[in-house]
Amino acid sequence: MSTPFERPVDRTPQELATELRGLVDVHWETVWNGPPLPGKGLDMWCAQFGWTPTQFEYVLNVRTDTGGELVLNSTGGGWAPVKSVSHWVWGGSAVGGPSGNPRLLAEADEVWPRYRDAASSVLGEPAWDGGWDSADFPDELGKYVVPKPETRLAQKRPYRIAYWELPASEGTLVSLSLTPAMGTADGSRSGVVNMSLRVYPRPLKVN
Numbered sequence: 001m002s003t004p005f006e007r008p009v010d011r012t013p014q015e016l017a018t019e020l021r022g023l024v025d026v027h028w029e030t031v032w033n034g035p036p037l038p039g040k041g042l043d044m045w046c047a048q049f050g051w052t053p054t055q056f057e058y059v060l061n062v063r064t065d066t067g068g069e070l071v072l073n074s075t076g077g078g079w080a081p082v083k084s085v086s087h088w089v090w091g092g093s094a095v096g097g098p099s100g101n102p103r104l105l106a107e108a109d110e111v112w113p114r115y116r117d118a119a120s121s122v123l124g125e126p127a128w129d130g131g132w133d134s135a136d137f138p139d140e141l142g143k144y145v146v147p148k149p150e151t152r153l154a155q156k157r158p159y160r161i162a163y164w165e166l167p168a169s170e171g172t173l174v175s176l177s178l179t180p181a182m183g184t185a186d187g188s189r190s191g192v193v194n195m196s197l198r199v200y201p202r203p204l205k206v207n
Contacts, residue, residue, distance in 0.1 A: 131159060
């Protein structure tokens with residue numbers, strides 16, 4: 001069982017595709033309305049999606065019937081409404097301190113297309129796919145904050161990002177993103193890069 005203080009296990013691209021197949025037909029309106037508090041009601045609520053609650057002391061973590069771990073994120077530590085569902089996909093750390101950061105970012109470049117293509121095999125072509133230095137990087141992504149261009153270019157955050165709309169759930173959007181930790185791009189700290197999947201309750205405007 002993972003907690004907010006443990007590093008989750010990386011998923012393979014094939015495992016990501018399998019996870020997404022299980023999420024496509026989820027009744028997301030029920031998810032966004034939020035679960036009941038821990039107890040039999042929570043177990044029954046999770047069971048309708050094929051999920052099992054694994055940790056709920058800080059946030060609600062669930063295990064899917066395909067073995068993946070999802071985190072149901074809400075505002076202010078409450079249970080409802082659920083603002084997004086997140087899933088750890090891949091993570092890497094620099095070897096040898098900050099001098100290993102360029103190699104770590106090169107590794108992120110290598111793995112990105114495998115996971116993006118795995119997601120596309122289930123969800124179709126992304127509505128937008130690009131990197132921190134893309135000339136057409138969107139200025140707005142709906143209600144979600146996008147770093148100012150100068151910040152994005154300096155910190156390479158997000159490093160890569162792609163969006164899809166779930167075909168069976170109008171108004172629900174999936175993002176896959178690679179995000180370096182602070183100090184990774186400028187070499188001021190030993191680097192860390194994480195890839196995560198997020199499902200949002202509203203479509204994001206991709207300009």
